[in-house]
Amino acid sequence: MSRSHRSVIPGFGLSLGLTITYLSLIVLLPLSAAFIKTSGLTWEEFKTAVFSPRVLASYRISFLASLAAASLNCVFGLVVAWVLVRYPFPGRRVVDALVDLPFALPTAVAGIALTALYAPNGWIGQLFEPYGIKIAFTEIGIFIALTFIGLPFVVRTLQPIIEELEPEFEEASASLGANRWQTISRVIFPQLLPALITGFAMAFARALGEYGSVVFISGNMPMRTEITPLLIITKLEQYDYAGATAIAVVMLIASFALLLIINLLQKWSRRHHAV
């Protein structure tokens, strides 16, 4: 702390003290409660709680649906970000603002709206019904809800990077005889890759923990369409606090690992662009 004393700006002690106190009370202490509660379990109890078949099935569906949704978001997020930055069209500002809708719309509202759309009698669901394809209350429904909430992460990570692309690289590539496709795949895409991976990781991390938008559309069948956050709630409702907390600890460790990876990716992305 000694270096701070050289600053003439006052308020270091007050602001840091307030920040650390509030952070500890609201975030760190409650989070540590989950780890303390779980440390009271024996290893055998912990294993039964977090590796029982029903729990394993929930990890599987949460992981696969999040992975699929984040992947689809990468494809369309890239297209949306590219179009929004590069191609002027009427109403672009409105469309740009709309991209943030999943951040602003409460997840429960998104959940019931998507369910209404994709249910067998819904606007989209009835198009697939004659072919025997069910979307709501299946894995596909979970995938759709997770795609909805993850989209802005990819678009908003890519947009500033596309804006900052130096046109000189493209001009050099074109003047050296590359066609447009070669320029895009060998010059532009490699520059966007770090941001694309960062956006993917963020959308994936958000999808893993998502609850509100999924719980309506998933149908919540154990072993088939039960995501991990829902299983935690189910255990809580059965007063199985230890079991719920043990699963929560597994999820917390996964989220913290992802947060670490995202931070490293962002550093990589920034270094990539500093060059």
Add this chain to the structure above:
Amino acid sequence: MASTVSSLSRSSGSVVRPLATRDATWVRYMLTAAALGFLALFLLLPLVAVFAEALRRGLGAYFEALKDPDGMHALKLTLITAALAVPANLVFGVAAAWCIAKFTFPGKSVLITLIDLPFAVSPVISGLIYVLIFGAQGWYGHYLNAEAPWFPALQAWLIEQDFKIIFAVPGIVLATVFVTFPFVARELIPLMQQQGNDEEYAAITLGANGWQTFWKVTLPNIKWGLFYGVILCNARAMGEFGAVSVVSGHIRGETNTLPLHVEILYNEYQFVGAFAAASVLALLALVTLVLKSLVEWAHARRHA
């Protein structure tokens, strides 16, 4: 993670590009169509569906559904929750940004990462951790039942008042504070770092004290960023579902916020009521998006 949510520093300017670096017309039309089609399908259609379902039985049924007393109570609780959670995180956000942006100290990057933590935690877990602390089986419950507690007078008072945290309003507020914790701080930290300390140095050299410097120099500089953070924080505070669902206990007319009220009506197959309540929240989301765009526009104009 929040750096994507907040995007005040973005600028969007289109430049006329030379032919060699422009995409072919058919590529542009195709990509634009793909992007707009995807957005229409995944973003616009759900939004339209909310209002269409709410108005399915006509305007009369819609307004009748809005007048539901439980719904009005849920709306009131949602507003109270936001009115408590947003200012708390606003004060914290300013304090955190002040010490992180204006000073150098060891462990700063760790502090920034810790502030981000709530974004990485599943909403369900955000509620669960408060149940572990304040629930009947948790630390708070043990305290109330302890035979030889610290501060016996406090225990007696809490029992006498029947002061509940979980399945009551205080728990809802706490869980909301947790999930909206980083919004203001994450918006202000990069903004204040970017602005540097020069103006504050000038103010202090000219004889201003700390508070004067803050109110008259720093605050006017960060007001748009502050407003932006508050808008996002408020939207999340009013719309939070998972965390609040765990701690609320779902008592009708008592501990139901508007998103929880939507869930209850939906699960009771009262679709018009559920979507009417949802339409109020969707309107809130639209207002948030408009305000957010206006702030971005004002900010871009100031820095143009």
